[in-house]
Each structure stands twice: as structure tokens, then as C-alpha cells.
Amino acid sequence: RGKAIKKTVCVSTDSHILAEEPPHESFPIREWTIQVLGKDEDIQQYVSKVEFKLHESFPDPNRVVEKAPFAITEKGWGEFVMDIVLHFVDNSAPPVSFKHELHFNPEKYTKFPVLNIKPNSFEIAQSVFGETLESPSVDATMAVTPSSKKRKRLEVPSVFNDEDMESLKKKLEGLQAGDILEVVDGVAQVDETSEELKFDLYTLSHEELAKLWTFCLSKNKK
Numbered sequence: 399r400g401k402a403i404k405k406t407v408c409v410s411t412d413s414h415i416l417a418e419e420p421p422h423e424s425f426p427i428r429e430w431t432i433q434v435l436g437k438d439e440d441i442q443q444y445v446s447k448v449e450f451k452l453h454e455s456f457p458d459p460n461r462v463v464e465k466a467p468f469a470i471t472e473k474g475w476g477e478f479v480m481d482i483v484l485h486f487v488d489n490s491a492p493p494v495s496f497k498h499e500l501h502f503n504p505e506k507y508t509k510f511p512v513l514n515i516k517p518n519s520f521e522i523a524q525s526v527f528g529e530t531l532e533s534p535s536v537d538a539t540m541a542v543t544p545s546s547k548k549r550k551r552l553e554v555p556s557v558f559n560d561e562d563m564e565s566l567k568k569k570l571e572g573l574q575a576g577d578i579l580e581v582v583d584g585v586a587q588v589d590e591t592s593e594e595l596k597f598d599l600y601t602l603s604h605e606e607l608a609k610l611w612t613f614c615l616s617k618n619k620k
Contacts, residue, residue: 403514403515403516404512404513404514404515405436405444405512405513405515406437406438406510406511406512406513407434407435407436407437407441407484407510407511407513408434408435408436408437408508408509408510409432409433409434409435409482409498409508409509409510409511410432410433410435410506410507410508411430411431411432411498411500411506411507411508411509412430412431412505412506413428413429413430413431413500413502413505413506414428414429414430414505415427415428416428416429416473419473421475422475423475425475425476426475427473427474427475428473428474428475428502429471429472429473430471430472430473430474430500430502431469431470431471432450432469432470432482432498432500433467433468433469434448434468434469434482434484435467435468437510441466441468442466443487444486444487444488444515445468445484445485445486445487446464446485446486446487447462447463447464447465447468447485448462448463448468448482448483448484448485449461449462449463449481449482449483449485449493450462450463450470450480450482451480451481451482451483452470452472452478452480453476453478453480455474455476456472456474477499477500477501477502478499478500479497479498479499479500480497480498480499480500481495481496481497481498482495482496482497482498483495484513486515491515491516492516494513494514494515496511496513498511554608554611554612555611566607566610566611566614569610569611569614569615570610570614572614573614573617
């Protein structure tokens with residue numbers, strides 16, 4: 399296997415005393431909110447849902463949040479340690495869990511756990527979100543679907559590892575602007591303001607990566 403992709407997330411905790419609630423054995427009742435966010439980017443780019451596994455004393459302690467904001471709000475008097483489980487947009491990457499301690503001193507605090515994400519379909523040693531290919535002459539209205547003729551499936555890696563992904567990136571960078579237009583539909587996005595093609599390699603399936611690989615081979619061998 400290749401190296402894991404490391405992503406740092408932000409877990410914020412905010413609590414306050416509910417003065418109108420009677421205390422529990424001299425312990426004040428508090429309302430608290432825990433939210434999981436991206437540290438440097440929109441977490442929705444790679445996280446599809448978040449599980450918060452609360453203390454068993456809570457009704458329905460396994461809470462699942464399937465869209466942003468990935469947050470829960472509850473009330474109670476006790477501090478405890480919970481498991482937080484992140485599920486990813488790329489289904490080939492297994493969920494990642496970490497511990498988070500709920501405490502009330504201070505009332506507001508933030509933690510920055512580091513996730514080790516290990517996709518099963520291919521591994522990349524560094525973040526591949528927002529991979530770009532410059533193409534000054536791209537016109538988004540000219541996108542067409544590439545032909546499937548003369549594809550040599552035997553040359554496609556069975557698993558795209560670090561070296562394969564770097565090789566694919568170099569192959570794409572070596573294409574002419576006119577060739578790049580043929581892979582826009584369904585795989586790349588065109589940013590007309592910056593005149594760039596953006597390939598989010600992390601979200602591509604093996605089939606889509608294979609399509610890019612064989613297309614590049616066919617162009618490079620001409």
C-alpha cells in the first residue's frame with residue numbers, strides 16, 4: 399500500500415449553563431454543541447457524513463449527520479469521551495474514527511485531530527484535492543466525449559499507486575490543448591476565469607482513471 403493521505407480537521411466545542419434548568423445533584427445542566435469542520439478547506443469536499451457516538455445514557459446515542467454543518471447539540475450535566483467517525487465521499491476509503499473529550503472548562507475550545515485516510519482503490523502520498531492542468535486555450539463549449547477505440551486495457555494498472563498517479567499527472571500535462579478538450583466531459587471541470595482544467599483525482603473511480611490513462615497513451619503514441 400502507499401502512504402496515507404493526511405488531513406487535519408477542526409472540532410469545535412461550545413457549551414453554556416441553562417439557568418432555567420434545575421441542577422442534577424448540584425451539577426448545572428448545560429447545552430453544548432460539537433461541530434466538525436475542515437481546517438483549511440470545505441470539509442464537504444471529502445466527507446459525506448459524520449457519526450457522533452455519545453454516552454450510552456443519551457437516548458439514541460449514535461447520531462449520524464449526513465450533510466453540513468456536521469454538528470450536534472445536546473444538553474446534560476456530565477463530561478465524557480465520545481467517538482467521532484468520518485465517512486468519505488470516496489467510498490474506497492474506509493471510515494476514520496477518533497476520540498473527542500467533552501468537558502466544560504473552558505466552555506469553548508477547539509481541537510485539531512489529524513486523519514490518516516487510506517483509499518483502497520489507489521493510494522496517494524499527498525493531498526490530491528484540486529489537482530490542476532493549465533490550458534490557456536480551453537473553451538468549455540467544445541467538450542466532447544473521448545472515443546473508446548484502440549484502448550489497451552492491459553496497460554492500465556490494476557491499482558493506481560503513488561507512482562502511477564504521478565505518471566498519469568505527467569501524461570495529462572503533456573497533452574495538447576486540443577487533446578485535453580476530449581477528456582473534459584465527465585472527468586474535468588473548466589474554470590473559465592482562470593483558464594484552467596481542474597482534475598479532482600481523489601474522487602475518480604478506477605474506471606475513470608483507466609479512461610484517462612488509455613487516452614493519454616493513445617495520444618502519446620501517435
